[in-house]
Amino acid sequence: MAHTHDGAHDLTRNQSLVLETLNAQPSPLSAYDILDRLRGAGLRAPLQVYRALDKLVAMGLAHRLESLNAFVACADAQCHRKGLIGFAICENCGRVDEFADEVIETQLGTWADRTGFSIKQTTMEIRGRCALCREAA
Amino acid sequence: MAHTHDGAHDLTRNQSLVLETLNAQPSPLSAYDILDRLRGAGLRAPLQVYRALDKLVAMGLAHRLESLNAFVACADAQCHRKGLIGFAICENCGRVDEFADEVIETQLGTWADRTGFSIKQTTMEIRGRCALCREAA
DNA sequence: ATCTGCTATGTTATGACATTACGGTGTTGC
């Protein structure tokens, strides 16, 4: 389940605990969800989790989903090399699918060039129902 | 500044107040910002604002920016007819530019078809620096 | 050895965003 993200970062204790918690869960967790699961390991305050999450996100080992105010482990060892990342969030089962798309990225770049906007970061999150849940229905 | 969105909705008092507040501001406002500006008009509780915002967003007269937990008036009378809407948010001046892009929409549709995902809603928000702020620097 | 700078950590309190629960008012259609 856990993968290494070739950079071979070494994580601190809190960062490792948080990342393991995210890796153990296929669907997003809020910071407070994570905290609750780590009380047994000695964590007590939200900030301990948020600080670890900040680092993990900066390293590309985890992602924040803006439309959920929640976090997932990165599902793709190379994603931080790619540019724009998108997320497809199933509203039925909670599963998140991570994808990259060069066409969209190029298109956004074109739009930015045309309008003079300088892009620092892009959030792309689609909500709906995943293939598995559609079959089940 | 305010525009009508051809549907000619008629709004309730609270809805009108909230929409006017949003229209008076080029940058996004949080629900509590809006509340503060409307205390003089008699509003007292967050829920009064959130209820109005829910309706305005449903009508397409306002949009929620997930990455800011804030709201803007719709800048485009036709946007609710178009499919996907994107937002470019300037981190310097706060201004938000609303855009639609068929190529991106098509590309997402293709991705969805290929993976079997059924899209209900898409969030696309880009952060960066707008042309005006880049000139000024 | 100790001082300094840096990073990570722990703890408390608070700020910011959003919803639940309940009761009331007014309008529409029967």
Add this chain to the structure above:
DNA sequence: GCAACACCGTAATGTCATAACATAGCAGAT
């Protein structure tokens, strides 16, 4: 009248995130 519905007002609560301050550990310089 009366039921159904949409809106409104208020209080309390829930959820997400950060500020502010204090401490511990470690590496390199003096």
